[in-house]
Amino acid sequence: MAGREGAERSRLERYSILLDIAGTAHYNNLQANYFSLGGDHMENTDLSFYIHKLSNHTDRISHAIYNRKELDECSLTSLFVLDFLYAHRDQRLCQRDIEDEFFINRATASKMLRLMEEKQLIRRTVSDEDKRSKTIELLEKGLELQRKCGAIRQGTEEALGEALTPREIEQFKAICRKMLAHLE
Known part of the structure; x- marks a missing residue:
């Protein structure tokens, strides 16, 4: 537990340093964009902006394809978790594996898995190897x-x-994997 919390604290510290650096770089980038466009408007060309827009489009596309009521009111994340569990059905997975794969916190994972269990999509059982884990x-x-x-x-x-x-x-996909590897 302490190792995981230490790694999370280290990651947050790294993000904090990156945010300090990025803040200055972002401001300078905005200024450069502003002046290069003649000073009348600034266009957001940040990676995070494009990634956020793609994420919104992905959600819209996915929601257009599936009817949430038909699928027992499951969120997209829950569906992806089911897909992940199926792909790793030959392994013993626990909540932490879900947290790590989907980069969600413990409380979010616990609530989602509890709801999935109530809908009888999954079963959680106490692990033979570690009684604290299911x-x-x-x-x-x-x-x-x-x-x-x-x-x-x-x-x-x-x-x-x-x-x-x-x-x-x-x-x-290669660029996305590289970015994820760097951030994780």
Whole structure:
């Protein structure tokens, strides 16, 4: 526990330093954009801005593809968790694995998993190896939803990739993996 909290504190300290540096760099970048555009307006060209917009579009596309009522009022994150559990069904996964994979905090993961358990999508049982931990098992109802999740993923992937060549898609994924590896 202390190791994880220490790593989280270290990550937050690194972010804090990056924010201090980024704040100055961002201000300088905004000034440069302002003056290069003739001083009449500033366009936001930050990576975070583009990533945020893509995330919003991804959510819209996914929500257009699936009917939340049909899928037992599951959030997109819950569907992706079901997909993750299915992909790793041969492993013993616990809440921490979900937290790490989806970069969510303990409280968020706990609430989401509790709701999924109430909907009989998963079962949590005390781990044989560590009595403080619960392993997560996909139930039949969860498997049914996971199959539908595959169609949602495929439809979202197709919509997002329509404007890109296969090579550009691979390059984009490589850049995303590199950024994630750096931030994690």
